[in-house]
């Protein structure tokens with residue numbers, strides 16, 4: 575099988591990571607590569623690291639250019655995917671890296687994004703119970719946000735095993751500024767971010783709050799309450815989410831570990847680390863793996879789960895390809911790997 579793939583938003587961070595990964599996908603032929611301000615440029619002006627595409631020119635993001643492909647990845651700013659996707663054939667597999675189709679609640683969309691809600695597509699997190707079956711049947715996928723993926727994978731076994739209720743969840747997550755995309759001002763990044771850590775979206779204001787709550791509900795939490803604080807730190811890629819929640823009843827660290835071992839035994843891209851070893855972003859770089867560790871803070875009566883991933887790989891583009899594989903009936907891991915870069 576060879577599938578023809580287009581990428582809208584190829585010059586951005588997510589588009590570049592899609593291209594890096596797809597260069598080694600055995601079933602993919604890369605077709606149209608589109609941008610907005612960069613249309614007409616050589617792709618390698620924007621992604622000098624991508625030698626496999628040295629002869630490619632960026633085309634404008636237009637319907638006519640994207641038509642005629644088996645798969646279209648949308649790696650566009652929020653709000654840009656909705657109108658474009660509506661015009662693409664229902665037979666085309668459309669995978670949106672943006673937020674437009676992630677939320678079920680239009681009310682929550684309005685509250686956090688402030689624009690009309692485009693709709694809801696099957697959510698691209700294969701690890702959620704029953705979701706692989708959903709993704710195998712669909713021609714539309716909404717790729718999760720990078721923080722929701724990290725926090726959900728940290729908490730999934732504990733919530734599904736009812737070790738925690740999903741109430742009073744506290745998440746603090748250092749992240750790389752690359753999560754903000756290339757459009758963020760590079761000079762400010764260098765002068766203001768290097769050598770500093772900065773909290774933002776504090777007090778429940780970050781737009782990933784409703785998505786994290788939605789995921790916890792899907793895992794069985796009746797009324798999840800979450801306090802989520804992202805923190806910008808000077809690194810190129812990565813998220814490290816420390817998630818804590820009160821234990822529903824007295825539970826030992828061994829019992830908690832057992833639940834995580836069982837939940838993640840067969841997951842290709844979630845790794846429960848050996849006891850005593852804690853996730854670090856470095857180990858996830860360039861890899862589609864999310865590394866997880868868990869324990870109990872006995873004095874506080876809380877579960878402590880930590881997860882690390884690469885925001886551009888498992889946090890976006892790797893997850894998008896994992897979902898493409900499922901929707902096309904390919905082995906889920908095709909073209910992906912879970913090996914990081916070190917040092």
Ligand SMILES: NC(=O)C1=CN([C@@H]2O[C@H](COP(=O)(O)OP(=O)(O)OC[C@H]3O[C@@H](n4cnc5c(N)ncnc54)[C@H](OP(=O)(O)O)[C@@H]3O)[C@@H](O)[C@H]2O)C=CC1
Nearest residue numbers: 583585586587588609610611612649671672753755756757
């Ligand atoms: N960065 C990350 O870690 C993650 C990103 N995502 C999501 O992926 C999407 C892309 O993010 P990212 O790659 O970081 O963003 P970038 O800012 O790096 O790239 C944006 C891309 O979209 C194009 N573009 C900009 N405005 C428009 C427009 N109005 N219409 C069509 N194309 C446009 C740009 O083209 P040009 O360069 O030609 O102007 C560029 O190719 C976003 O929705 C983001 O939320 C999701 C999870 C994590």
Ligand SMILES: CC(=O)N[C@@H](CCC(=O)OP(=O)(O)O)C(=O)O
Nearest residue numbers: 672673719720721750751753754
């Ligand atoms: C550092 C930074 O700004 N990160 C982004 C998260 C990026 C992401 O996961 O995704 P979506 O934009 O697709 O929701 C943020 O906090 O908004």
